[in-house]
Amino acid sequence: MMQHLRTLLFTLHRLLASPVSSALNILIMGIAISLPVGMYVLLQNVQDLSASVSSTPQVSVFLALNADKDEVAQIGKRLEQHQAIARAEFVPRAQALEQLKRNSGLADVIDGLNQNPLPDAYIVYPKTSEPKALEALRDELQKWPKVEHAQLDTAWARKLDALLGFVRLGVLILAGLLSIALVAITFNTIRLQILTQREEIEISKLIGATDGFIRRPFLYFGFVQGLAAGAAAWLIIAASLALLNAKLVGLAQLYGSSFTLHYLTAGDSLSLLLFAAYLGWLGAWLSVSQHLWQIEPE
Amino acid sequence: MIKFSQVNKRYPGGYEALKHLSFEIAEGEQVFLTGHSGAGKSTLLKLIAAIERPNGGSVVVKGQNVGSLKGGALPYLRRHLGLVFQDHKLLFDRSAFDNVMLPLQICGFDHRESAKRVRAALDKVGLLHREKANPIALSGGEQQRLCIARAIVNRPAILLADEPTGNLDSEYAHDIMSIFKSFHQVGVTLLIATHDEKILDRHSGRILSLKHGELLTTLPFATSGSSGQA
Numbered sequence: 001m002m003q004h005l006r007t008l009l010f011t012l013h014r015l016l017a018s019p020v021s022s023a024l025n026i027l028i029m030g031i032a033i034s035l036p037v038g039m040y041v042l043l044q045n046v047q048d049l050s051a052s053v054s055s056t057p058q059v060s061v062f063l064a065l066n067a068d069k070d071e072v073a074q075i076g077k078r079l080e081q082h083q084a085i086a087r088a089e090f091v092p093r094a095q096a097l098e099q100l101k102r103n104s105g106l107a108d109v110i111d112g113l114n115q116n117p118l119p120d121a122y123i124v125y126p127k128t129s130e131p132k133a134l135e136a137l138r139d140e141l142q143k144w145p146k147v148e149h150a151q152l153d154t155a156w157a158r159k160l161d162a163l164l165g166f167v168r169l170g171v172l173i174l175a176g177l178l179s180i181a182l183v184a185i186t187f188n189t190i191r192l193q194i195l196t197q198r199e200e201i202e203i204s205k206l207i208g209a210t211d212g213f214i215r216r217p218f219l220y221f222g223f224v225q226g227l228a229a230g231a232a233a234w235l236i237i238a239a240s241l242a243l244l245n246a247k248l249v250g251l252a253q254l255y256g257s258s259f260t261l262h263y264l265t266a267g268d269s270l271s272l273l274l275f276a277a278y279l280g281w282l283g284a285w286l287s288v289s290q291h292l293w294q295i296e297p298e
Numbered sequence: 299m300i301k302f303s304q305v306n307k308r309y310p311g312g313y314e315a316l317k318h319l320s321f322e323i324a325e326g327e328q329v330f331l332t333g334h335s336g337a338g339k340s341t342l343l344k345l346i347a348a349i350e351r352p353n354g355g356s357v358v359v360k361g362q363n364v365g366s367l368k369g370g371a372l373p374y375l376r377r378h379l380g381l382v383f384q385d386h387k388l389l390f391d392r393s394a395f396d397n398v399m400l401p402l403q404i405c406g407f408d409h410r411e412s413a414k415r416v417r418a419a420l421d422k423v424g425l426l427h428r429e430k431a432n433p434i435a436l437s438g439g440e441q442q443r444l445c446i447a448r449a450i451v452n453r454p455a456i457l458l459a460d461e462p463t464g465n466l467d468s469e470y471a472h473d474i475m476s477i478f479k480s481f482h483q484v485g486v487t488l489l490i491a492t493h494d495e496k497i498l499d500r501h502s503g504r505i506l507s508l509k510h511g512e513l514l515t516t517l518p519f520a521t522s523g524s525s526g527q528a
Contacts, residue, residue: 003406203387206347207448208377209404210370297349 004216011220015228025189026225029182030232033276036175037264038237043168045261050160058153059124059138061088067146072120075146079122084137089123096121119148131158179279182229186222186283187290193218194291206297218288219281226280230273238263299325299360299456299487300346306354307341307511315341316511319355323489325455328482330498331491333508339491342508343458346489347379348372360455377405380449380486382459386441388433394420394444395429401452419451420444423477439470446477450486457481459490463497475501 015022061079063072072090079088096118101107126137134152141150194201201214245260252259264272300323307316315338323329331339344350345357348364357364360378367375388397398419402412420426423443425436433441442462449457459478463471475497482488482503492498498505507514 002409006409199387200389200391203389204400204404205373206349206376206381206387207401207404207452208373208375208379210373213373213404 007216007220008224011217011224014217014221015224022225025185026228026232029185029226029229029276029280030236032178032181032185033229033233033272034236034240036171036178037233037272038240039167039171039174041237041241041264041268042261043164043171046160047164048262049259050164057126057129057134059126059134059141060151060153061122061124061141061147062149062151063120063122064146064148065119067120071146075144076122078144079124084126084128084133086125086127088125091121091123093118093120182226182276182279183283183286186225186280187287189225190218190222190284190287191291193221194287194295198295201292201295202297205295211292214292215288219284222280222282222284222287223277224280226283227273227277229280230276233276234264234269234272299323299327300489301358302342302345302355303358304355305345305352305357307338307345307350308353314511316345316352319511319513321506321513323487325487326482326485328478328488328501328503329490330501330503330505331489331508332493332498332505333514335493337508338511339493339508340460341511343460343489343491346456346458347381348375373404377401377452378455380446380452380454380457382442382446382449382457382462384461384464386433386445388441388444388448390432390434392432393429394425394431394433394436397433397444398448398451401448405452415451416447419447422450422480423447424473439466439473442466442470442474443477446474450481454486456487456489459488461492462490463492463494468496471497472500 061075063075067075076088076090079085093116097110097116100118101110124137124141126134128134138150138152141147204214241261241263248260302319302321305316305319306314308314319338319342331342333339341350345352346359346364348367352365355365359375362371362375364375389400395416398416399412402415407415417426417429420429423446425440425443425447428436428440433444436444446459446462449459457478462478463474466474471494478488478490479501488503490503
Protein backbone atom coordinates (compact mmCIF):
# COMPACT_ATOMS: atom_id res chain seq x y z
CA MET A 1 0.00 0.00 0.00
CA MET A 2 2.75 2.40 1.04
CA GLN A 3 4.65 1.40 -2.07
CA HIS A 4 1.70 2.28 -4.29
CA LEU A 5 1.33 5.61 -2.57
CA ARG A 6 5.01 6.32 -3.03
CA THR A 7 4.77 5.39 -6.70
CA LEU A 8 1.83 7.76 -7.07
CA LEU A 9 3.75 10.63 -5.47
CA PHE A 10 6.74 9.80 -7.62
CA THR A 11 4.49 9.91 -10.69
CA LEU A 12 3.13 13.34 -9.80
CA HIS A 13 6.67 14.48 -9.21
CA ARG A 14 7.64 13.26 -12.65
CA LEU A 15 4.66 15.03 -14.27
CA LEU A 16 5.60 18.28 -12.56
CA ALA A 17 9.27 17.86 -13.37
CA SER A 18 8.57 18.84 -16.99
CA PRO A 19 5.55 21.13 -16.56
CA VAL A 20 5.39 22.52 -20.10
CA SER A 21 5.46 19.24 -21.97
CA SER A 22 3.12 17.64 -19.43
CA ALA A 23 0.67 20.54 -19.73
CA LEU A 24 0.79 20.41 -23.55
CA ASN A 25 0.24 16.67 -23.56
CA ILE A 26 -2.69 16.97 -21.19
CA LEU A 27 -4.15 19.84 -23.19
CA ILE A 28 -3.93 17.96 -26.50
CA MET A 29 -5.51 14.91 -24.95
CA GLY A 30 -8.13 17.06 -23.20
CA ILE A 31 -9.15 18.71 -26.47
CA ALA A 32 -9.31 15.33 -28.18
CA ILE A 33 -11.65 14.04 -25.49
CA SER A 34 -13.74 17.21 -25.30
CA LEU A 35 -14.72 17.05 -29.00
CA PRO A 36 -16.84 13.89 -28.94
CA VAL A 37 -17.98 14.41 -25.36
CA GLY A 38 -19.01 18.00 -26.08
CA MET A 39 -20.95 16.84 -29.12
CA TYR A 40 -22.54 14.16 -26.98
CA VAL A 41 -23.68 16.80 -24.50
CA LEU A 42 -25.22 18.95 -27.26
CA LEU A 43 -26.90 15.90 -28.71
CA GLN A 44 -28.30 15.01 -25.32
CA ASN A 45 -29.71 18.51 -25.03
CA VAL A 46 -31.41 18.40 -28.42
CA GLN A 47 -32.80 15.00 -27.55
CA ASP A 48 -34.23 16.28 -24.28
CA LEU A 49 -35.81 19.16 -26.16
CA SER A 50 -37.42 16.93 -28.76
CA ALA A 51 -38.63 14.56 -26.07
CA SER A 52 -40.31 17.37 -24.18
CA VAL A 53 -42.10 18.47 -27.35
CA SER A 54 -43.14 15.09 -28.63
CA SER A 55 -44.15 13.79 -25.24
CA THR A 56 -47.58 15.42 -25.82
CA PRO A 57 -48.50 13.91 -29.15
CA GLN A 58 -51.62 15.07 -30.91
CA VAL A 59 -53.79 13.77 -33.67
CA SER A 60 -55.48 16.43 -35.74
CA VAL A 61 -58.77 15.15 -37.13
CA PHE A 62 -60.05 17.23 -40.05
CA LEU A 63 -63.70 16.71 -40.86
CA ALA A 64 -65.29 16.69 -44.26
CA LEU A 65 -66.48 20.14 -45.43
CA ASN A 66 -69.99 18.81 -45.92
CA ALA A 67 -70.41 17.52 -42.38
CA ASP A 68 -73.37 19.17 -40.65
CA LYS A 69 -73.64 20.29 -37.04
CA ASP A 70 -75.15 17.04 -35.74
CA GLU A 71 -72.53 14.94 -37.41
CA VAL A 72 -69.77 17.14 -36.00
CA ALA A 73 -71.21 16.84 -32.48
CA GLN A 74 -71.57 13.09 -32.87
CA ILE A 75 -67.95 12.70 -33.83
CA GLY A 76 -67.05 14.83 -30.81
CA LYS A 77 -68.99 12.47 -28.59
CA ARG A 78 -67.42 9.37 -30.12
CA LEU A 79 -63.99 10.86 -29.57
CA GLU A 80 -64.72 11.68 -25.93
CA GLN A 81 -65.89 8.12 -25.33
CA HIS A 82 -62.95 6.47 -27.12
CA GLN A 83 -60.78 4.45 -24.76
CA ALA A 84 -57.46 5.53 -26.18
CA ILE A 85 -58.25 9.24 -26.04
CA ALA A 86 -57.77 11.50 -23.05
CA ARG A 87 -59.68 14.46 -24.40
CA ALA A 88 -60.56 16.14 -27.64
CA GLU A 89 -60.69 19.85 -28.37
CA PHE A 90 -63.03 21.21 -31.02
CA VAL A 91 -61.68 23.85 -33.38
CA PRO A 92 -64.51 25.36 -35.46
CA ARG A 93 -63.56 26.29 -39.00
CA ALA A 94 -64.17 29.99 -38.34
CA GLN A 95 -61.79 29.98 -35.42
CA ALA A 96 -59.17 28.12 -37.44
CA LEU A 97 -59.37 30.79 -40.10
CA GLU A 98 -58.97 33.52 -37.49
CA GLN A 99 -55.90 31.79 -36.08
CA LEU A 100 -54.39 31.40 -39.51
CA LYS A 101 -54.99 35.11 -40.21
CA ARG A 102 -53.33 36.11 -36.97
CA ASN A 103 -50.35 33.77 -37.03
CA SER A 104 -49.36 33.43 -40.62
CA GLY A 105 -49.22 37.11 -41.62
CA LEU A 106 -51.32 36.21 -44.65
CA ALA A 107 -54.36 38.23 -43.50
CA ASP A 108 -54.64 40.11 -46.82
CA VAL A 109 -54.62 36.97 -48.87
CA ILE A 110 -57.16 35.27 -46.63
CA ASP A 111 -59.46 38.29 -46.68
CA GLY A 112 -59.50 37.99 -50.43
CA LEU A 113 -60.97 34.53 -50.31
CA ASN A 114 -64.65 34.12 -51.12
CA GLN A 115 -65.25 31.38 -48.63
CA ASN A 116 -63.49 29.71 -45.71
CA PRO A 117 -61.44 26.81 -47.17
CA LEU A 118 -60.76 25.27 -43.75
CA PRO A 119 -62.80 22.39 -42.32
CA ASP A 120 -63.95 21.92 -38.74
CA ALA A 121 -61.37 19.99 -36.77
CA TYR A 122 -60.76 18.18 -33.55
CA ILE A 123 -57.40 18.16 -31.80
CA VAL A 124 -57.21 14.78 -30.12
CA TYR A 125 -54.95 14.14 -27.14
CA PRO A 126 -54.35 10.38 -26.90
CA LYS A 127 -53.63 8.68 -23.58
CA THR A 128 -50.55 6.94 -24.94
CA SER A 129 -47.46 8.40 -26.54
CA GLU A 130 -46.28 5.08 -27.92
CA PRO A 131 -45.69 5.53 -31.69
CA LYS A 132 -47.28 2.24 -32.82
CA ALA A 133 -50.46 2.84 -30.81
CA LEU A 134 -50.63 6.40 -32.09
CA GLU A 135 -50.42 5.25 -35.68
CA ALA A 136 -53.12 2.68 -35.05
CA LEU A 137 -55.37 5.37 -33.55
CA ARG A 138 -54.75 7.68 -36.49
CA ASP A 139 -55.60 4.92 -38.95
CA GLU A 140 -58.78 4.14 -37.03
CA LEU A 141 -59.96 7.75 -36.90
CA GLN A 142 -59.13 8.14 -40.58
CA LYS A 143 -61.78 5.51 -41.40
CA TRP A 144 -64.62 7.17 -39.51
CA PRO A 145 -67.41 8.62 -41.65
CA LYS A 146 -67.16 12.33 -42.32
CA VAL A 147 -63.50 12.37 -41.33
CA GLU A 148 -61.53 13.71 -44.23
CA HIS A 149 -58.05 13.35 -42.80
CA ALA A 150 -56.35 12.41 -39.55
CA GLN A 151 -52.81 13.59 -39.00
CA LEU A 152 -50.31 12.47 -36.41
CA ASP A 153 -48.33 15.47 -35.25
CA THR A 154 -45.36 13.51 -33.90
CA ALA A 155 -44.04 12.67 -37.33
CA TRP A 156 -41.50 15.49 -37.28
CA ALA A 157 -40.26 14.39 -33.88
CA ARG A 158 -39.67 10.92 -35.23
CA LYS A 159 -37.81 12.31 -38.18
CA LEU A 160 -35.69 14.31 -35.76
CA ASP A 161 -35.10 11.16 -33.74
CA ALA A 162 -33.88 9.33 -36.82
CA LEU A 163 -31.59 12.26 -37.64
CA LEU A 164 -30.25 12.30 -34.09
CA GLY A 165 -29.56 8.59 -34.32
CA PHE A 166 -27.48 9.28 -37.40
CA VAL A 167 -25.56 12.08 -35.69
CA ARG A 168 -25.07 9.90 -32.62
CA LEU A 169 -23.39 7.27 -34.76
CA GLY A 170 -21.09 9.96 -36.12
CA VAL A 171 -20.18 11.05 -32.58
CA LEU A 172 -19.48 7.45 -31.65
CA ILE A 173 -17.14 6.99 -34.60
CA LEU A 174 -15.36 10.21 -33.69
CA ALA A 175 -15.10 9.11 -30.07
CA GLY A 176 -13.63 5.77 -31.14
CA LEU A 177 -11.03 7.42 -33.36
CA LEU A 178 -10.01 9.98 -30.77
CA SER A 179 -9.79 7.27 -28.12
CA ILE A 180 -7.27 5.50 -30.31
CA ALA A 181 -5.41 8.78 -30.71
CA LEU A 182 -5.35 9.17 -26.95
CA VAL A 183 -3.93 5.71 -26.46
CA ALA A 184 -1.35 6.45 -29.15
CA ILE A 185 -0.27 9.71 -27.50
CA THR A 186 0.23 7.95 -24.16
CA PHE A 187 2.00 5.08 -25.88
CA ASN A 188 4.51 7.47 -27.36
CA THR A 189 5.00 9.49 -24.16
CA ILE A 190 5.74 6.33 -22.23
CA ARG A 191 8.02 5.05 -24.99
CA LEU A 192 10.13 8.19 -24.69
CA GLN A 193 10.19 7.87 -20.90
CA ILE A 194 11.33 4.27 -21.13
CA LEU A 195 14.11 5.25 -23.53
CA THR A 196 15.38 8.04 -21.27
CA GLN A 197 15.23 5.73 -18.26
CA ARG A 198 16.85 2.82 -19.99
CA GLU A 199 19.79 2.86 -17.60
CA GLU A 200 17.65 2.92 -14.49
CA ILE A 201 15.54 0.06 -15.81
CA GLU A 202 18.61 -1.98 -16.64
CA ILE A 203 20.16 -1.46 -13.22
CA SER A 204 16.89 -2.13 -11.45
CA LYS A 205 16.61 -5.45 -13.27
CA LEU A 206 20.17 -6.29 -12.27
CA ILE A 207 19.49 -5.77 -8.61
CA GLY A 208 16.33 -7.79 -8.50
CA ALA A 209 13.42 -5.62 -9.59
CA THR A 210 10.39 -7.57 -10.76
CA ASP A 211 8.71 -6.61 -14.03
CA GLY A 212 5.77 -5.40 -11.97
CA PHE A 213 7.97 -3.01 -10.03
CA ILE A 214 9.48 -1.57 -13.19
CA ARG A 215 6.14 -1.36 -14.96
CA ARG A 216 4.22 0.27 -12.12
CA PRO A 217 5.44 3.89 -12.35
CA PHE A 218 4.76 3.96 -16.10
CA LEU A 219 1.24 2.60 -15.67
CA TYR A 220 0.57 5.14 -12.93
CA PHE A 221 1.90 7.87 -15.16
CA GLY A 222 -0.44 6.86 -17.99
CA PHE A 223 -3.37 6.68 -15.60
CA VAL A 224 -2.70 10.04 -13.96
CA GLN A 225 -2.07 11.76 -17.28
CA GLY A 226 -5.31 10.31 -18.66
CA LEU A 227 -7.19 11.44 -15.58
CA ALA A 228 -5.77 14.96 -15.91
CA ALA A 229 -6.75 14.99 -19.58
CA GLY A 230 -10.27 13.94 -18.61
CA ALA A 231 -10.43 16.80 -16.12
CA ALA A 232 -9.14 19.21 -18.79
CA ALA A 233 -11.85 17.98 -21.17
CA TRP A 234 -14.48 18.48 -18.49
CA LEU A 235 -13.34 22.06 -17.96
CA ILE A 236 -13.27 22.75 -21.71
CA ILE A 237 -16.82 21.44 -22.08
CA ALA A 238 -18.12 23.30 -19.02
CA ALA A 239 -16.55 26.57 -20.20
CA SER A 240 -17.91 26.12 -23.73
CA LEU A 241 -21.42 25.39 -22.45
CA ALA A 242 -21.29 28.44 -20.18
CA LEU A 243 -20.35 30.59 -23.19
CA LEU A 244 -23.09 29.07 -25.35
CA ASN A 245 -25.67 29.45 -22.58
CA ALA A 246 -24.85 33.15 -22.19
CA LYS A 247 -25.64 33.63 -25.89
CA LEU A 248 -28.61 31.31 -25.78
CA VAL A 249 -30.53 33.35 -23.20
CA GLY A 250 -31.13 36.12 -25.74
CA LEU A 251 -31.94 33.68 -28.52
CA ALA A 252 -34.39 31.69 -26.41
CA GLN A 253 -36.16 34.86 -25.34
CA LEU A 254 -36.92 35.65 -28.96
CA TYR A 255 -38.74 32.33 -29.14
CA GLY A 256 -40.44 32.92 -25.81
CA SER A 257 -38.59 29.99 -24.27
CA SER A 258 -36.28 29.65 -21.30
CA PHE A 259 -34.25 26.88 -22.87
CA THR A 260 -30.67 26.44 -21.61
CA LEU A 261 -28.09 23.74 -22.27
CA HIS A 262 -27.59 21.22 -19.49
CA TYR A 263 -24.07 20.54 -18.25
CA LEU A 264 -22.64 17.04 -17.86
CA THR A 265 -24.39 15.09 -15.12
CA ALA A 266 -22.35 13.84 -12.15
CA GLY A 267 -22.53 10.30 -13.47
CA ASP A 268 -21.42 11.33 -16.96
CA SER A 269 -18.58 13.40 -15.48
CA LEU A 270 -17.36 10.43 -13.48
CA SER A 271 -17.54 8.15 -16.52
CA LEU A 272 -15.60 10.74 -18.53
CA LEU A 273 -12.80 10.91 -15.96
CA LEU A 274 -12.57 7.17 -15.48
CA PHE A 275 -12.65 6.42 -19.18
CA ALA A 276 -9.91 8.96 -19.92
CA ALA A 277 -7.81 7.51 -17.09
CA TYR A 278 -8.41 4.01 -18.43
CA LEU A 279 -7.29 5.03 -21.93
CA GLY A 280 -4.11 6.54 -20.46
CA TRP A 281 -3.47 3.37 -18.51
CA LEU A 282 -4.08 1.26 -21.61
CA GLY A 283 -1.64 3.32 -23.71
CA ALA A 284 1.00 2.99 -21.00
CA TRP A 285 0.39 -0.72 -20.65
CA LEU A 286 0.73 -1.32 -24.38
CA SER A 287 3.87 0.76 -24.48
CA VAL A 288 5.48 -0.93 -21.50
CA SER A 289 4.61 -4.39 -22.81
CA GLN A 290 6.08 -3.45 -26.16
CA HIS A 291 9.31 -1.86 -24.99
CA LEU A 292 10.29 -3.20 -21.58
CA TRP A 293 11.34 -6.67 -22.64
CA GLN A 294 13.78 -5.12 -25.11
CA ILE A 295 15.76 -3.70 -22.22
CA GLU A 296 17.82 -6.49 -20.71
CA PRO A 297 21.03 -5.93 -18.76
CA GLU A 298 24.22 -6.94 -20.53
CA MET B 299 26.73 -22.18 -2.67
CA ILE B 300 27.73 -21.98 -6.32
CA LYS B 301 28.25 -25.05 -8.47
CA PHE B 302 29.17 -25.23 -12.17
CA SER B 303 28.90 -28.61 -13.89
CA GLN B 304 30.19 -29.01 -17.45
CA VAL B 305 29.08 -25.51 -18.33
CA ASN B 306 29.31 -24.35 -21.93
CA LYS B 307 28.64 -20.83 -23.11
CA ARG B 308 28.62 -19.97 -26.77
CA TYR B 309 27.70 -16.50 -27.97
CA PRO B 310 25.73 -15.93 -31.14
CA GLY B 311 28.25 -15.98 -33.94
CA GLY B 312 29.90 -19.12 -32.60
CA TYR B 313 32.39 -17.64 -30.13
CA GLU B 314 32.86 -20.10 -27.28
CA ALA B 315 33.37 -18.12 -24.08
CA LEU B 316 33.35 -21.04 -21.65
CA LYS B 317 34.11 -24.72 -22.27
CA HIS B 318 33.19 -27.64 -20.00
CA LEU B 319 33.60 -25.61 -16.85
CA SER B 320 33.15 -27.40 -13.53
CA PHE B 321 33.89 -26.09 -10.08
CA GLU B 322 32.26 -25.46 -6.75
CA ILE B 323 32.38 -22.61 -4.27
CA ALA B 324 31.39 -23.31 -0.68
CA GLU B 325 29.46 -20.98 1.58
CA GLY B 326 31.64 -18.27 3.11
CA GLU B 327 34.52 -18.83 0.70
CA GLN B 328 36.58 -16.06 -0.86
CA VAL B 329 37.52 -16.89 -4.43
CA PHE B 330 39.47 -14.90 -7.00
CA LEU B 331 38.81 -15.40 -10.67
CA THR B 332 41.78 -14.57 -12.88
CA GLY B 333 42.79 -14.74 -16.48
CA HIS B 334 43.62 -12.51 -19.42
CA SER B 335 40.90 -10.29 -20.82
CA GLY B 336 38.56 -12.35 -22.93
CA ALA B 337 39.25 -15.49 -20.89
CA GLY B 338 35.61 -15.65 -19.82
CA LYS B 339 35.69 -14.06 -16.36
CA SER B 340 32.78 -11.71 -16.98
CA THR B 341 30.79 -14.40 -18.75
CA LEU B 342 31.19 -16.66 -15.73
CA LEU B 343 29.86 -13.97 -13.39
CA LYS B 344 26.97 -13.24 -15.77
CA LEU B 345 25.97 -16.88 -15.74
CA ILE B 346 25.72 -16.81 -11.95
CA ALA B 347 23.50 -13.71 -12.01
CA ALA B 348 21.50 -15.17 -14.90
CA ILE B 349 22.33 -12.22 -17.10
CA GLU B 350 23.45 -14.86 -19.58
CA ARG B 351 22.21 -18.44 -19.84
CA PRO B 352 24.49 -21.45 -20.39
CA ASN B 353 24.22 -23.46 -23.62
CA GLY B 354 25.10 -26.67 -21.80
CA GLY B 355 25.66 -27.97 -18.31
CA SER B 356 24.15 -26.53 -15.18
CA VAL B 357 24.78 -23.52 -12.98
CA VAL B 358 23.38 -23.99 -9.48
CA VAL B 359 23.23 -21.06 -7.09
CA LYS B 360 21.84 -21.51 -3.58
CA GLY B 361 20.32 -24.80 -4.67
CA GLN B 362 18.56 -23.33 -7.71
CA ASN B 363 19.41 -24.25 -11.26
CA VAL B 364 19.89 -20.78 -12.68
CA GLY B 365 19.94 -21.86 -16.31
CA SER B 366 16.39 -23.18 -16.18
CA LEU B 367 14.99 -20.43 -13.96
CA LYS B 368 11.78 -18.81 -15.24
CA GLY B 369 11.83 -15.08 -15.94
CA GLY B 370 9.51 -14.39 -13.03
CA ALA B 371 11.82 -16.06 -10.51
CA LEU B 372 14.93 -14.21 -11.73
CA PRO B 373 14.50 -11.07 -9.59
CA TYR B 374 14.32 -13.16 -6.43
CA LEU B 375 17.58 -14.94 -7.28
CA ARG B 376 19.30 -11.61 -7.90
CA ARG B 377 18.19 -10.29 -4.53
CA HIS B 378 20.52 -12.86 -2.94
CA LEU B 379 23.42 -11.50 -4.97
CA GLY B 380 25.38 -8.30 -4.50
CA LEU B 381 26.81 -7.16 -7.82
CA VAL B 382 29.82 -4.86 -8.11
CA PHE B 383 30.59 -3.64 -11.59
CA GLN B 384 33.78 -2.29 -13.07
CA ASP B 385 31.84 0.62 -14.58
CA HIS B 386 29.90 1.06 -11.31
CA LYS B 387 26.50 1.43 -13.07
CA LEU B 388 25.43 4.27 -10.79
CA LEU B 389 22.48 6.55 -11.54
CA PHE B 390 23.50 10.18 -11.95
CA ASP B 391 19.99 11.60 -11.60
CA ARG B 392 19.93 11.05 -7.82
CA SER B 393 22.08 11.35 -4.72
CA ALA B 394 24.51 8.76 -3.40
CA PHE B 395 21.95 8.01 -0.70
CA ASP B 396 19.19 7.33 -3.22
CA ASN B 397 21.47 5.12 -5.30
CA VAL B 398 22.03 2.86 -2.32
CA MET B 399 18.33 3.06 -1.48
CA LEU B 400 17.28 1.54 -4.82
CA PRO B 401 17.68 -2.17 -3.93
CA LEU B 402 15.66 -1.68 -0.75
CA GLN B 403 12.90 0.15 -2.64
CA ILE B 404 12.81 -2.73 -5.08
CA CYS B 405 12.37 -5.22 -2.24
CA GLY B 406 9.65 -3.06 -0.72
CA PHE B 407 11.35 -2.25 2.57
CA ASP B 408 9.83 0.11 5.07
CA HIS B 409 11.17 3.60 4.45
CA ARG B 410 12.57 4.34 7.89
CA GLU B 411 14.22 0.95 8.24
CA SER B 412 15.72 1.41 4.75
CA ALA B 413 17.21 4.79 5.62
CA LYS B 414 19.00 3.23 8.58
CA ARG B 415 20.39 0.44 6.44
CA VAL B 416 21.50 2.82 3.71
CA ARG B 417 23.45 4.90 6.22
CA ALA B 418 25.01 1.78 7.70
CA ALA B 419 26.12 0.64 4.25
CA LEU B 420 27.49 4.09 3.38
CA ASP B 421 29.33 4.16 6.69
CA LYS B 422 30.87 0.79 5.98
CA VAL B 423 32.44 2.03 2.73
CA GLY B 424 33.38 5.37 4.32
CA LEU B 425 30.97 7.53 2.32
CA LEU B 426 28.48 8.57 5.00
CA HIS B 427 29.62 12.20 4.77
CA ARG B 428 28.91 12.18 1.00
CA GLU B 429 25.36 10.83 1.15
CA LYS B 430 23.83 13.93 -0.43
CA ALA B 431 26.42 14.18 -3.21
CA ASN B 432 25.61 13.27 -6.77
CA PRO B 433 27.74 10.28 -7.81
CA ILE B 434 29.17 12.35 -10.67
CA ALA B 435 30.88 14.52 -8.06
CA LEU B 436 32.64 11.50 -6.56
CA SER B 437 36.11 10.24 -7.48
CA GLY B 438 36.58 6.91 -9.22
CA GLY B 439 37.42 5.17 -5.97
CA GLU B 440 34.45 6.72 -4.21
CA GLN B 441 32.14 5.68 -7.06
CA GLN B 442 33.40 2.13 -6.74
CA ARG B 443 32.77 2.22 -2.99
CA LEU B 444 29.28 3.58 -3.59
CA CYS B 445 28.66 0.70 -5.96
CA ILE B 446 29.78 -1.69 -3.22
CA ALA B 447 27.48 -0.01 -0.70
CA ARG B 448 24.58 -0.56 -3.08
CA ALA B 449 25.58 -4.20 -3.55
CA ILE B 450 25.68 -4.96 0.18
CA VAL B 451 22.79 -2.84 1.50
CA ASN B 452 20.47 -5.78 0.90
CA ARG B 453 22.77 -8.05 2.95
CA PRO B 454 23.26 -10.58 0.17
CA ALA B 455 24.70 -14.03 0.81
CA ILE B 456 26.92 -13.82 -2.26
CA LEU B 457 28.96 -10.89 -3.53
CA LEU B 458 30.12 -10.92 -7.15
CA ALA B 459 32.65 -8.33 -8.26
CA ASP B 460 33.84 -7.82 -11.82
CA GLU B 461 37.24 -6.07 -11.88
CA PRO B 462 36.35 -3.94 -8.87
CA THR B 463 39.79 -2.32 -8.84
CA GLY B 464 40.16 -2.16 -12.61
CA ASN B 465 40.47 1.58 -13.04
CA LEU B 466 41.89 2.48 -9.63
CA ASP B 467 45.39 3.21 -8.43
CA SER B 468 46.88 0.81 -5.93
CA GLU B 469 45.99 2.76 -2.81
CA TYR B 470 42.29 2.91 -3.72
CA ALA B 471 42.46 -0.71 -4.79
CA HIS B 472 43.78 -1.63 -1.37
CA ASP B 473 40.86 0.24 0.28
CA ILE B 474 38.38 -1.68 -1.79
CA MET B 475 39.99 -4.99 -1.03
CA SER B 476 39.95 -4.38 2.69
CA ILE B 477 36.24 -3.59 2.47
CA PHE B 478 35.72 -6.94 0.75
CA LYS B 479 37.79 -8.62 3.41
CA SER B 480 35.47 -7.30 6.13
CA PHE B 481 32.48 -8.84 4.34
CA HIS B 482 34.28 -12.10 4.03
CA GLN B 483 34.86 -12.05 7.77
CA VAL B 484 31.12 -11.86 8.45
CA GLY B 485 30.44 -14.89 6.30
CA VAL B 486 29.59 -13.47 2.87
CA THR B 487 30.61 -15.66 -0.06
CA LEU B 488 32.90 -13.64 -2.32
CA LEU B 489 33.75 -14.14 -5.97
CA ILE B 490 36.07 -11.46 -7.33
CA ALA B 491 37.17 -11.37 -10.95
CA THR B 492 40.46 -9.54 -11.41
CA HIS B 493 43.58 -9.53 -13.55
CA ASP B 494 45.48 -7.48 -10.93
CA GLU B 495 48.45 -9.66 -9.85
CA LYS B 496 49.21 -7.39 -6.92
CA ILE B 497 45.83 -8.09 -5.35
CA LEU B 498 46.35 -11.81 -5.67
CA ASP B 499 49.72 -11.49 -3.96
CA ARG B 500 48.38 -9.51 -1.06
CA HIS B 501 45.10 -11.25 -0.33
CA SER B 502 44.25 -14.74 0.68
CA GLY B 503 41.73 -16.95 -1.03
CA ARG B 504 41.33 -19.66 -3.63
CA ILE B 505 42.19 -18.75 -7.20
CA LEU B 506 40.29 -19.95 -10.25
CA SER B 507 42.37 -19.29 -13.32
CA LEU B 508 40.70 -19.16 -16.73
CA LYS B 509 42.34 -19.38 -20.14
CA HIS B 510 40.32 -19.26 -23.36
CA GLY B 511 37.22 -20.32 -21.48
CA GLU B 512 38.80 -23.29 -19.77
CA LEU B 513 39.75 -23.74 -16.15
CA LEU B 514 43.54 -23.95 -15.76
CA THR B 515 44.17 -24.47 -12.10
CA THR B 516 42.53 -24.24 -8.76
CA LEU B 517 45.13 -22.92 -6.39
CA PRO B 518 44.27 -23.11 -2.73
CA PHE B 519 45.60 -20.21 -0.75
CA ALA B 520 45.59 -21.05 2.90
CA THR B 521 46.69 -17.96 4.69
CA SER B 522 45.37 -16.67 7.96
CA GLY B 523 41.87 -15.18 7.97
CA SER B 524 40.72 -17.37 5.11
CA SER B 525 38.41 -20.32 5.31
CA GLY B 526 39.15 -20.89 1.66
CA GLN B 527 39.18 -24.60 0.94
CA ALA B 528 36.71 -26.33 -1.29
